Amino acid sequence: xxxxxxxxxxxxxxxxxxxxxxxxxxxxxxxxxxxxxxxxxxxxxxxxxxxxxxxxxxxxxxxxxxxxxxxxxxxxxxxxxxxxxxxxxxxxxxxxxxxxxxxxxxxxxxxxxxxxxxxxxxxxxxxxxxxxxxxxxxxxxxxxxxxxxxxxxxxxxxxxxxxxxxxxxxxxxxxxxxxxxxxxxxxxxxxxxxxxxxxxxxxxxxxxxxxxxxxxxxxxxxxxxxxxxxxxxxxxxxxxxxxxxxxxxxxxxxxxxxxxxxxxxxxxx
Numbered sequence: 001x002x003x004x005x006x007x008x009x010x011x012x013x014x015x016x017x018x019x020x021x022x023x024x025x026x027x028x029x030x031x032x033x034x035x036x037x038x039x040x041x042x043x044x045x046x047x048x049x050x051x052x053x054x055x056x057x058x059x060x061x062x063x064x065x066x067x068x069x070x071x072x073x074x075x076x077x078x079x080x081x082x083x084x085x086x087x088x089x090x091x092x093x094x095x096x097x098x099x100x101x102x103x104x105x106x107x108x109x110x111x112x113x114x115x116x117x118x119x120x121x122x123x124x125x126x127x128x129x130x131x132x133x134x135x136x137x138x139x140x141x142x143x144x145x146x147x148x149x150x151x152x153x154x155x156x157x158x159x160x161x162x163x164x165x166x167x168x169x170x171x172x173x174x175x176x177x178x179x180x181x182x183x184x185x186x187x188x189x190x191x192x193x194x195x196x197x198x199x200x201x202x203x204x205x206x207x208x209x210x211x212x213x214x215x216x217x218x219x220x221x222x223x224x225x226x227x228x229x230x231x232x233x234x235x236x237x238x239x240x241x242x243x244x245x246x247x248x249x250x251x252x253x254x255x256x257x258x259x260x261x262x263x264x265x266x267x268x269x
Contacts, residue, residue: 009035011042019043024058030243043093043224045206045243055249062242064202064250073114073173074104077158077180077187079142080119082135085128090211093223100207100244101179102141107248111255114173115148118158120186156186159193168199175200177247178239179207184230195238204244205231 007016014037022030028047035042059065079101083090108115120129121136128135144150151162159165168174176199178191187208194201210230213221235241 007031007033007046009037009040009042010044011035012037012040014040016044021048024061028058055246056253059246059250059253062202062240062246063200064240064242064246065253066200067202067247067250067254068175069111069113069251069254071173072175072177073116073168074108075116075118075158075176075178075180075190076101076105076142077118077178077190078120078182079117079139079180080129080135081137081139082120082128082133083181085133085135091223092209092211093227094206094209097179097181097207097209098139098142100204103244104177104179104204104207104247105142107251109145111251113251114171115144116164116167117142117144117148117150118180118186118190119150119152121152121154123154153186156189157193158186158190159197165197174198175202177202177204179204181208182210183208183227184210188230188234191234192238201239202247203231203234203239203241204247205241206243 008014009016012035014035016033016035019032019034021032024030031046031048033044033046056065079098083092105115107113117138119136119138121131122129124130127133130136138144149167151158151164151167153162155161168176176194178187178194178201180187183205187203191201191203205227208227208231210223210226212223213226215221231241
């Protein structure tokens with residue numbers, strides 16, 4: 001028997017409805033839910049487990065059990081304070097994206113794994129991303145440490161006109177976990193290039209975000225729809241779209257396996 005429990009809105013406590021869903025593995029789905037309270041209008045993601053399904057089963061389906069810690073870099077794109085300096089309000093999605101980036105960053109630091117911070121520097125002097133503007137500073141909690149690499153860019157693609165590829169290859173890094181903003185801008189452009197260059201890329205969709213846009217057809221495009229389209233493009237062509245929990249599980253599993261192998265090797269000697 002399958003019993004569906006009610007899921008209430010985390011913002012206002014009202015009932016919610018399922019907008020869409022994505023099957024991650026047999027018995028494990030990701031649900032995209034909407035609050036029924038029109039004054040609230042919240043949208044969020046929830047997990048649905050139908051039968052005995054482990055996180056490891058799901059991670060394996062998305063190739064994450066092949067993640068090699070020392071050969072997999074975390075790339076955080078455009079996490080700067082410019083978002084707070086725009087002269088007008090911009091509605092965005094995934095309000096917990098920065099928190100999920102922080103979770104990933106903490107895991108990479110805990111295991112001393114390679115980390116890249118990509119910083120956007122605009123050539124437009126009026127842009128909050130222009131050099132010298134307070135918006136160029138990294139967001140609190142996501143600032144690079146002294147031993148972490150920073151690569152600057154002035155276009156959406158972090159690989160084009162930069163030495164990131166050389167830096168990665170010199171360190172035998174062939175895998176990437178890419179997070180940041182915007183989903184359809186710098187994230188999508190960078191992931192496409194990485195894939196074309198032969199890197200294996202995972203994109204945790206809950207650690208990326210974007211903003212609403214005014215379309216060429218004079219209609220407003222919601223950040224949720226733009227984000228889903230960007231992730232769909234990447235999932236179909238250039239990467240594997242996952243979520244933060246799966247990546248964290250894969251990192252813990254891989255590092256534990258590595259330590260166990262090293263320990264067994266020392267015993268044999």
